[in-house]
Amino acid sequence: MAEKDNSFVKFMNNLYYxxxxxxxxxRxxxxxPNQKKYPWYHQQYRRVPTIDECYTDDIVCYTEANCQFMxxxxxxxEILFILRSRYxxxxxxxxxxxHLCDDLMKAYFDASAAWFAKYGDMGIALNVKNAYMKQKHRMIWERRHGPVGSGMRSQPTEA
Structure with missing residues (x-):
């Protein structure tokens, strides 16, 4: 050892060990060995089939998809709340x-735009089927007229 091995140092090392x-x-x-192997601190649910994978008369599948959607x-x-709080x-x-907070502002605005595209303007009828129909209608609109917010084309394209 680099330091002198006097009796006090030896005693303290023995006490430590x-x-x-x-x-x-x-430990x-x-x-x-008995710790859970995933690094999550909240409950992880298994992913269930989405609404587009369910049969039209399968109530259980629809209910599971709706619970997962909610x-x-x-x-x-909560992600939006955290981003807004950070900003x-x-x-x-x-x-x-x-100007030092511009990156946080951009991340929050991007996330809120994505949230609104998925959940916005749905009102009280918020369920997985209505969200799926909203997504379908948005995709049809974008195929015909271009991205939402870019204005309508004069001539719709053939789909």
Whole structure:
């Protein structure tokens, strides 16, 4: 050792290893092998078939798809809440130097635009079937007229 091995240093090392050895042994032999292998701290649900994979008369499949849709919506709501909070905290912290928060503002606006494209204007009839129909109608519109928000073409293209 680089330092002098006097009796105090030896005593402290022995005391450290007397306390540390059982703790390390229990952690390596019992705790780590029995830990769950996924790094998630919230409940993970298995993915069920989406509404476009369900038969029209399969109520169970429709209900599972609707529950998964609602869970996904609540997760996306929380993501928007976190992004908005980060942006607001950044603006509050930096004050007049709001240009430092532009990347957070862009991430929030992009996420909110995607959220609105999926869930917006659905009102009280928010379920997986109506969201699927909204997506279908949006795709038909974009095929005929171009991306939403770019204005209508003068002549619709043949699909």
């Amino acid at each position: 007397a306390v540390d050895a059982p703790v390390t042994y229990i 390596e032999k019992f705790i780590v 869970r996904d919506k609540s997760v996306e709501d 607001e905290h950044c603006v509050f912290y930096h004050g007049d130097d709001r």
